[in-house]
Amino acid sequence: MKFAYYPGCSLERNAAAYDHSVREVSDLLGIKLQEIDDWNCCGATEYFSQNELAACAVIARNLALVEPQTDQIVAPCAACYLNLAKTDKLMVDHPEFGKEVNQCLAAGGLKYEPGRVTVRHMLDVIVDDVGETAVRDKVVRPLAGLRVAPYYGCQVVRPIDNNDNPEYPMKMDHLLSWLGAEVVDYPVKAHCCGGHLTQISEPQAFELIRRLLQNAQDYNTDMIICMCPMCQLNLDGYQSRVNGFFGTEFKLPIMYFTQMLGIAFGIDPQKLGFGKELVTAMPVLEAKLGGQLV
Amino acid sequence: MAAHIAEKKGTFLEEVIEATPGGERLVHCLQCGSCGGSCPSGADMQYTPRTLIAMINANDRDAVLAANTMWACVSCYFCTSRCPQDIPITDIIYTLKRLSIAEKRYRDTDAPALAKTFTDFVDRYGRSFEFGLATGYHLLKRPISMMKMGPMGLQMFTRGRMALRPTKIRQIEQLQAIINKAKELSGSK
Ligand code: SF4
Ligand code: SF4
Ligand code: SF4
Ligand code: SF4
Numbered sequence: 001m002k003f004a005y006y007p008g009c010s011l012e013r014n015a016a017a018y019d020h021s022v023r024e025v026s027d028l029l030g031i032k033l034q035e036i037d038d039w040n041c042c043g044a045t046e047y048f049s050q051n052e053l054a055a056c057a058v059i060a061r062n063l064a065l066v067e068p069q070t071d072q073i074v075a076p077c078a079a080c081y082l083n084l085a086k087t088d089k090l091m092v093d094h095p096e097f098g099k100e101v102n103q104c105l106a107a108g109g110l111k112y113e114p115g116r117v118t119v120r121h122m123l124d125v126i127v128d129d130v131g132e133t134a135v136r137d138k139v140v141r142p143l144a145g146l147r148v149a150p151y152y153g154c155q156v157v158r159p160i161d162n163n164d165n166p167e168y169p170m171k172m173d174h175l176l177s178w179l180g181a182e183v184v185d186y187p188v189k190a191h192c193c194g195g196h197l198t199q200i201s202e203p204q205a206f207e208l209i210r211r212l213l214q215n216a217q218d219y220n221t222d223m224i225i226c227m228c229p230m231c232q233l234n235l236d237g238y239q240s241r242v243n244g245f246f247g248t249e250f251k252l253p254i255m256y257f258t259q260m261l262g263i264a265f266g267i268d269p270q271k272l273g274f275g276k277e278l279v280t281a282m283p284v285l286e287a288k289l290g291g292q293l294v
Numbered sequence: 295m296a297a298h299i300a301e302k303k304g305t306f307l308e309e310v311i312e313a314t315p316g317g318e319r320l321v322h323c324l325q326c327g328s329c330g331g332s333c334p335s336g337a338d339m340q341y342t343p344r345t346l347i348a349m350i351n352a353n354d355r356d357a358v359l360a361a362n363t364m365w366a367c368v369s370c371y372f373c374t375s376r377c378p379q380d381i382p383i384t385d386i387i388y389t390l391k392r393l394s395i396a397e398k399r400y401r402d403t404d405a406p407a408l409a410k411t412f413t414d415f416v417d418r419y420g421r422s423f424e425f426g427l428a429t430g431y432h433l434l435k436r437p438i439s440m441m442k443m444g445p446m447g448l449q450m451f452t453r454g455r456m457a458l459r460p461t462k463i464r465q466i467e468q469l470q471a472i473i474n475k476a477k478e479l480s481g482s483k
Contacts (some may be wrong), residue, residue, distance in 0.1 A: 009422045014455045038464050040420040045369055046412040049391040049405070052313075054476035058416065061472055094315055100479055107475035108468035158371035159384070166375045192334045192370035200365065200405050204338050208368070237455075241446055276453045278446070 001129060003120070004066040004073040005033035008080035008229075009041045014237075015077070015229030017273025021258035022076050022122055024267050028138060029130050033074070036065050042083040045196065056097075057104035059087040064105055064112040076122040076258070078155035078228035085119040085160045121156050123227050123257060127171045128163065135178045140266040142180030146288045148260065149184040149221035150176055151212065153231045154192050166190070172257055176225060179264040186219040188212055193234040206245045209234050213242065213250045222284050223253040225260055232256065236278050253281035269293050306355040314389045316382040323347045329373035329383050335366040343373050343383050350386070359399035364391045417473055420463030 011019035026033050039062050047055035063084065066073055075081040091098035091114035098114045105111055126135065150172035158166045169190055173183045193212060197205035212235060216224050226232050236254035243250055254277060262272040263285070274281060286293060311317035323344075330342030340362045341349065349358050364387050373383040394400045395409070415422045450456040463469065 009460065012421070012461065013457050014450070016454065040463050040469050041416045041422040041460075043413060043416055044422070046409040047416070048388050049409045050395055050413060051476065051480055052388070052392065053480040054473055057472050057476040058469070061469060090315055097315070103479060104472045104475040108465075108472040110468075110472070154368075154370040154372075158375045166371075192368050192372070194334075195368045195370075196408065197368055199408050200403065201338070204335065204366065208334055237446060237450060276455060278449050278453070 001030060001125075002032040002034065002070060002072075003125065004070045004117070005035045006039055006042075006062055006073055006075045006080055006084065007035065008075060008077040010077055010229035010233075014233055015256075017259060017276040018076055018229055018232070018256045019273075021256055021262050021272040024271055025126075025258045025261045025265065028265055028267070029126065029134065031125060031130065034067070034070065036062055036073070039065065042080045044079050044083075048083075053097075053100055053104065055083075056087045056090060056101050059083050060091070060101050060105055060112050061108065061110060063088060063117050064110040066117050071116065072118045072120055074120045074122055074125050076227075076256075077230075078121070078153055079230060081119060081121045082155040082159055088114060088117065088119055089160065091115075121162065121227070123156070123171055123175070124162055126261070127175050132174070132178055135175065135261075139179055139264045141264055141289065141293075143176070143260065143264050143289065144180045145182070146285070147182045147184055147220060147222045148176050149186055149216040149219065149224045150189055150257070151193075151216075151224050151226045151231060151235070151254075152190040153226070153228050154190070154195075156227065157190055172225065172227060175257060176260065179260060181260070184216070184219045184221045186215050186221070188215045193231045195230060195234075198234060198238055202241075202245070205234070206238070206242045209238055209242050210246055210248065213239065213252055214248075216252060217250060221252065222288060223255055223281060225255055225257050227257055232277075239279055251279055253277055253279050253284060255281055263289075263293065306353040306358070307350055309355075309393075310350050310386060310389055313392070314382060314386050316380075317386060317389070319379060319381045320347065320350060320386065322379045323351065323381060324379060326378060328376045328378065329381075332372040332376050333367075334370060334372070335368055338366045339363045343387070346390075347381065347383070347386075356399075358390060359394045359397065360401060361390075362401075362403065363387070364394060365400065365403040365405040415460055417470065418466075419460040420466050420469045421460040423457070423460055 007019050043055050043058050152169045157169045164171050176183050194205040194208040232254050259272045327344045330344040336342050346363050367387045371384050395406045
């Protein structure tokens with residue numbers, strides 16, 4: 001299984017834990033990741049708010065840089081995934097627009113044939129391509145007794161069909177159950193965390209974050225498991241600010257699904273980026289899984 | 295449908311349709327309210343998506359472009375996935391953002407400034423900062439915001455989750471040539 005790998009800017013810093021755990025887990029599962037050489041930022045939602053052609057041209061540069069022998073690209077960031085997939089789809093569905101994007105690429109000596117590369121999210125690759133048997137085979141430290149709430153967010157499940165239910169997705173539920181965890185079924189698992197709203201309207205953003213934390217806590221979860229760096233930042237990074245704002249006392253660790261895979265596969269937590277989260281996960285992990293993990 | 299659009303020649307409705315892939319579905323709105331009812335930001339919006347769609351169909355250009363709806367939208371795609379008429383509502387909102395920014399019609403929102411700051415970084419470095427932490431990069435311009443971040447900002451730094459500037463890609467000139475071409479073709483600066 002060979003994929004071009006698009007980490008995206010978040011995974012360089014803020015979500016380095018996601019990047020490290022993606023690479024560790026992929027290694028173990030036989031997923032070969034070839035990082036796109038000299039990739040550029042996908043522009044998040046911000047380029048699309050200003051100039052659609054520029055947004056797509058910026059994104060398409062990354063598609064154009066995928067080596068000819070590779071026909072699939074995988075992104076762990078939900079926003080990157082959507083941008084890459086959306087740009088490819090726009091170019092396929094609207095050939096005239098596709099031509100304009102290619103005119104832009106040509107200014108940089110590049111070219112992309114619409115539809116050549118299939119864009120995948122990391123979760124889909126592990127659940128759909130690697131699959132249950134191969135994942136279960138690798139589990140040496142089952143997550144038995146740990147209650148986890150999968151959090152999907154928006155950008156992977158709704159805009160582009162990824163073979164899951166857009167309102168009530170199940171893929172991460174399945175994956176976590178293969179690891180032996182107790183998967184919490186809670187109503188808001190695909191609701192929105194507010195994205196960049198923390199930068200624009202704190203009261204509005206904090207309320208969206210509060211609802212998610214509250215609902216997961218009402219269902220007695222030990223931690224929330226996410227699949228997007230922005231979701232992780234909002235729920236983890238802003239958790240203490242949300243507590244301050246509402247007078248709540250949430251203390252929920254927010255981890256990436258790849259970190260949980262890594263723990264179940266027996267990988268050293270340090271290599272998986274544990275410790276980078278602001279609400280620390282180790283105490284509850286060690287309490288529930290019994291003893292030292294290192 | 296073509297006839298429908300032809301009738302609307304030169305209207306705001308036509309402008310929005312032209313600028314949005316799949317936008318021609320707009321005219322099929324049933325005003326069922328599924329979009330507004332699904333919107334997590336509905337309560338903060340002057341006009342819910344349902345009302346906004348009605349206003350576009352009524353060619354109420356000025357009111358639409360000055361609305362706060364677009365800036366309260368978080369692109370969660372609930373409206374789009376639930377619309378029984380397959381209207382690409384989230385994408386229509388992106389179109390309205392672009393028009394509103396291009397003509398500076400927006401009011402009382404930092405969203406356009408944030409978008410500009412962000413894409414300026416992309417244009418210059420080819421990489422960006424973490425946009426959920428934009429306040430960190432407004433350090434000089436907006437010291438209050440940084441102070442408001444308080445311990446959170448510090449904790450992010452000590453865990454290596456924040457940098458002072460983005461990394462720069464090697465072929466930045468290539469990216470800039472691509473961006474300039476896009477701006478030239480789309481007639482914006
Ligand atoms: S969506 Fe975020 S992480 Fe992905 S490339 Fe864009 S800015 Fe970077
Ligand atoms: S949940 Fe939040 S970060 Fe995740 S996709 Fe939705 S808005 Fe973006
Ligand atoms: S959900 Fe679709 S049809 Fe219903 S009001 Fe909204 S846009 Fe119109
Ligand atoms: S995409 Fe925007 S308008 Fe539509 S439901 Fe989500 S926040 Fe509301």
